Amino acid sequence: MLIPRDYLFAFYLDLKPFSYVFYSVSVAHLAFVIALNLAFKNIIFIGQDLAFNDEGDSHPKDYKHTPKYESSNYKGLKALAYGGKTQAKTQEAWVYFKQVLEQMINEAKCYGIEVYNATEGGLRIEGSIEKPFSLCIKELLKDTKKSYLPLSVLSFAKQSEFLLKAFVKIIKSIKNCKKFVDKISQKIKCIEQSHLDLEQTKKIIKDLECLKQELFNFKDLLELLQPSSFQLELSLAKISVINVKNEEELLRKNLLFIEEFIEYFRLVKGLLSLQRQSFLKHICALENELIKRGFENKILKIKDNIC
Incomplete structure (x- = not known):
């Protein structure tokens, strides 16, 4: 399964x-x-130049966003060019791309894999063998008669098994989203209706921490929660270093903690609602496919048991 990065929800589906x-x-x-x-x-590799050309263009002449698409967006840098004798103009993102490629090439070498850079321009990618494409073809493709293992299609039963498995997981996640949207709404309402003294604020902070931890126990929600939770921790860290001298100042500090938590949970509530809406919209295609395969009764049973 090709995914842009290691998305946690993809791992939650567990295929x-x-x-x-x-x-x-x-x-x-x-x-x-x-x-x-x-x-x-x-x-x-061919075409991984990762540099501006002599005219300062970042892309080919026929690029749909114009050849100077990235030319004015970044501060210019210089790095060792292909061939190792000159410097080429580049920018921060491309240098990062190069560094990641170099790390991957070094790891590939541990498995006896050779990587060739046939771009004949741009930046030098350390660890790769610089060689023109024509020579790579001539030297590496001497034997064009290769045997390949045939790829087999999954059986109808196995396909259906994975479709049903994914359907169950997504239905469970839709239920979890609804569960925590309701739970967060109830918790915020309860706090806003309370008269908060020092002891109550201590209890509320503890309850909010427990609710946050409870959310993190659900793997299907982790991907959604991580960015906002990281921001929450930074905000709470700023408050935690405030030095208090008496109970009145401690109460104000606790109220700041609670305000940050409430802002965080309001954001989480909105995100969970959007995720639930998205799942409800897009699960239709999966449900229709399962119905075509004759699993309508199975789908109804799944929904009854989970929802």
């Missing part, structure tokens, strides 16, 4: 027999990972 291919810093990186997974012993 283990297919495994996952990810590492898409760029299309080239993902293509490289696919080639590694296919166990090729020689991999040729």
Whole structure:
């Protein structure tokens, strides 16, 4: 299964027999990972120049967003050029792309894989063998008669098994989204209606921490929660270092904690609602496919048991 990066919801679906291919810093990186997974012993890169040309263009003349699409967006840098004798103009993102490629090439060498850079321009990608494409073809493709293992299509029963498995997991996630949207709404309402003294704020902070941890126990929600939760931790860290001298100041500090938590849970509530709506909209295609395969009664049973 090709996914842009290691998305947690893809792992939640747990389609283990297919495994996952990810590492898409760029299309080239993902293509490289696919080639590694296919166990090729020689991999040729071409077109990975990662540099501006002499006219300052970032893309070819026929590029749909104009050849200077990225020329004015980044501060210019210089790095060692292809051939190792001159410097080429580049920018931060391309240098990062190059560094990731170099790391991947070094790891590939541990498995006896040779990587060739046939771009004949742009930046030098350390660890790759610089060689013109024509020579790569001449030297590496001497024997064009290769045997390949035939790929077999999954049986109808196995396909249906995986479709049903994914359907069950998504239905469970839809239920979890609804469960926590209701739970968060109830918790915020209860806090807003309370008269908060020092002891109550301590209890509420503890309850909010428990609710946050409860959310993180559900693997289907982790991907959605991580960015906002990281921001919450940063905000709470700023409050936690406030020095208090008496109970009145401690109460104000606790109220700041609670305000941050409420803002976080309101954001989470909105995200969960959007995720639920998206799942409800897009699960229709999966449900229709299962109905075509004769699993209408099975679908109804699944919905009854989960929902």
